[in-house]
Amino acid sequence: MGLFSRKKREPVDDTVSDAADEQDPPAPESDPATGEARDAFEQLIDREWERLSSAGTWWTAGERVAIAVDARLAMAGEEPTGVLPPPLEEATARIAACPATIRGTDVARWELDGLDSFAYVETVGIVSRLMALDTAAFGLGIKARRLPEPQPGAPTRIRPDDAALTTGWSPTVGPASAPSSLTAVPDEAEAMFDFHGVLYATMEEMFDMQLEREGLTRPQIELVAARTSTLNECFY
Secondary structure (H helix, E strand, O other): OOOOOOOOOOOOOOOOOOOOOOOOOOOOOOOHHHHHHHHHHHHHHHHHHHHHOOOOOOOOHHHHHHHHHHHHHHHOOOOOOOOOOHHHHHHHHHHHHOHHHOOHHHHHHHHHOOOOHHHHHHHHHHHHHHHHHHHHHHHHOOOOOOOOOOOOOOOOOOOOOOEEOOOOOOOEEOOOOOOOOOOOOHHHHHHHHHHHHHHOOOOOHHHOOOOEEOOEEHHHHHHHHHHHHHHOOOOO
16 A cells, blocks of 8 residues: 555556557667767666656655656646545646646645655656656657556655755755755655756756757757746746
């Protein structure tokens, strides 16, 4: 039994995804960097699917996959499966489809309704990474991969001793900021930085003002990032 009991029907991953044995159409490889970027992206999905299909810190593997299913449904404008309890269902949909509408009062309300604040941090990690993968796949002309089958195992339920609510809406290790947003659940923070390195830049590369990736200079990269953040109403 996980942190929440299941109800209604089990989730069926019938959202935008490939059958497990289907192959994505080959990406055009006009230069070696294109192939390298595609390979790095596919390997990132492999690593994330391994994480998603395994028990986390607060959620079982089945719960993690169920969160991912509802997140994809929310992005498609469809109704949730009804598997998740109300506070988790709402949080998942809001994180996936309209994160700019979330306020501290929402996070506090969800906790009062039974969604542990540390479990909420894990939920943010699961959903935000899935949305990043699906959005990147769309941009690359790749069909979103079918979600993995959950594996057995129990959550660790480990709370870092130094994680606390400071100036943010959920606990962090140290002051609340974008880089520290998932530090209350270390595995989620580690996964976030894994994504950061593939989809944006490694933390070491962030200090390199001469960085170039896929033919884009650092100023061009930051212009795209800033414009994307504006369109997504990113507070940070």
